Amino acid sequence: MRKGRIAGLRHGRPKPATAAFFARLALLFAGLLIGAHAWAAPAAAERPLIFGILPIGGPSESLEAWRPLLDDLEHTLHRDVRPLSVSTYEGLAQALAEDRIDLAFVSGRLALDAVSRDRMRVVAQLTRGDGSHGYYSVLLVEKNSPIRSVDDVFRQPGHWRYARGEALSMSGYVVPEAQLFAARKLDSDTFFASVIVDNHQNNALAAANREADVATNNTADLERFATRFPEQYARLRVVWKSSLIPHAVVIVRTDLPQELRERIATFFTGYAKGKNAAAELAKLKLIHDISGFAPAGNETLVPFADMAYTLERRRALSAQWVNDAALQARLKKLDGDHDALLKHLISSPP
Template identity: 70%
Template sequence: MARWLLAGLVACVLVARPVAASPPPDRGTHIRALTFGILPMGGPTESLEAWRPMLDDLSRALHLPIHSLSVSTYEGLGQAMAEERVDFAFVSGRLALDAVTRDRMQVIAQLTRTNGSRGYYSLLLVGKDSPLHSVDDMFRQPGRLRYARGEVLSVSGYLVPETQLFANRKLDSDTFFASVMVDNHQNNALAVANNEVDVATNNTADFERFAKRFPDQYARLRVLWTSALIPHAVVVMRTDLPAELRQRVTAALTSYGKGRNAAAELAKLQLIHDISGFSPAGNETLVPFADIEFNLDRRRVYSAQWVSDSAMQTRLRRIDAEHEALIRQLMAPTRP
């Protein structure tokens, strides 16, 4: 228990100490600069270095300085958006839902990959020589295995495996395993490779990046399970910024890697990892992520203990109503 509490305290410290590439901009009466928030990929410094070349190009195209902010956790980025410390950000679908419904932001673009894929997949990783050869093998060992997962806001690191694997069996991963470690995809994969845990969540995009950075450790790993397709991450932007500016940012972002400097720009996108650019998108892009949350909430209801069937049905009706309202909000036209 002491170790668990210490890990929580460390996570809180990481949230409170974002890594910024430069001082926050002076908002003033006019927009003098923009701040871009970066979804954690590996470490915050690594993420800043990967995004900086593309952001410098966007800055020149917009004739506006673009500062950047990278944090160690999903919660840290969510907090930065809630406090309006970022103007636009690259985020997972789950973070984007909060940004759109709570933080006055809207989806303006969605990541595209070089291979033309429509999304990516959540993974469960085990050691190459692990005795686990299927998820059934894993589920036959309650309370015996060590688990590493992503934060609760991570779609591939928590929400999808929790929905598609554990909740389907009326289980909670946090109580099924002997121990649970919460970290980013890179560190979780390293934990399996170094035999610190038995099973870890990951995703196909991050696992490809891991293979290039840590080839020796990659060779020690094996994929145990692959999820259904997850739509790519998105870029969200504050709706209280001037409409003309939002339109310019969207145009610059979605045209990047497609014009006369396409070859050089695509090379800079590759630094982020096999990104071919960004396509125009709106809040409706988040419907699949809302459905993931909805399905997980309903499955948790069925696995919980209730004083009566009436109480359970009341909770289910509330979940249904909240989901329907969210879908209406996401499908509603957004102002330019």
């Protein structure tokens, strides 16, 4: 073979069989190059989708609860879905603002911020087996506390220790701040002797263990708390309950392909409703008392926009101003911003 190949080269042109060999070799080499390039730089369509998870307890707990559902989402989309679970609302808000999340399960305030900047769009809303349309913010005390009602809290400024949620938490901060404190021209951060900012689980533990005198929470998270910490739950008492807060929502990036957004929406709204309903419902129960997801759009966030507006307006009315004109200018701006936001939410395309 070696002699034949050299002889062929001496004549200046390969023999036909040898030419075919070189052609096949060239094609093979080209294929290897293409394969190596594809391995080194996967197409954008193949990159994993990042799913942001609203903090429930700790990050590891949230990851464990959501993983079975996300496995099903991967199987349906034929695409990797990687969870991003953080310990704070602020951490999740930052990831959303930096476009590091493709879809997420979030509360109304987080969704409102993302949607108002045109980064995300609502595609589904949580539903519960009891048919409720939302949940309630509550104030908790230890069952033997001298605080028997919310009026007892306000009778002693600067006396009690307060455990609340982050500023982006609807039930842990926005709603009680608007309906209880701003309504009385007060600010919870200056009203109490001390303030702890933590998640719902830790705040409930603080109240039960008398590390805080008053703590915010919500009816949905308290049900989960009762299952995980029955002894501590038995030591708690509710002294105030808010008006109804709509359930959390699923949001998706607006710059994802429309076909992909539709498949994601179909997955959530059809989950626990088909032939595998029983098994899928069991996976939802790991997350929370969730029965499924209903179709939803940005207009679902209107109540959250109203709550945030109410809080800001009450704060403005209770603040000190150099003159009435300055107050009126602030109120006018709040009104204008609120009207523009409502128009944006209601007119957003599906």
